[in-house]
Amino acid sequence: MPDEREPDPVDEGELVNLSQLAVELGVTRQWLHKLRTADPAFPASKRQPGSTREVWDVAQVRAYYRGRELRPGERTDLKPPAADA
Template sequence: MSGKEDTEDRSALVSIPQIPDRLEAAGVRRVGAARIRQLASTPDFPEPAHEQGRIRVWRWGPVLDYFRGRTVRQGERTDLKAQRAVGETEGA
């Protein structure tokens, strides 16, 4: 099966180590497995289709949609924005 056909099977189950290669094959900017692990712990990342122990797998379709719709802010420190906003409201 070619990479393109492989990425088009939206119902396929994928684990975090498989996602970077699938993103690249689908024409989406590659994201490393470590960053995907971070994103998977956020509330807007798709829910796993199945979990058993430390193993989590997701349906490829929702994961691909998530990365296609994701706004990339490379180098932007979003954690500092939150601190500034708290400081501004306390000083007001």
């Protein structure tokens, strides 16, 4: 008898939720949420049909994370103290 189930999406890679993705990248879930909402280049989530859970392909997000432009903040410890007026 032929198997009538739909095949699992093997070619999409490993799919994980936001919390698992944060652990994988070594960042907080809150920071990752801020990054994904602020940067339009962040990979889109891959929702399964009929599901409300957002999941991401780990390989795609890793590639994005490694290739993103870093914008470090200004170092205030190297500036002289502001003169009081």
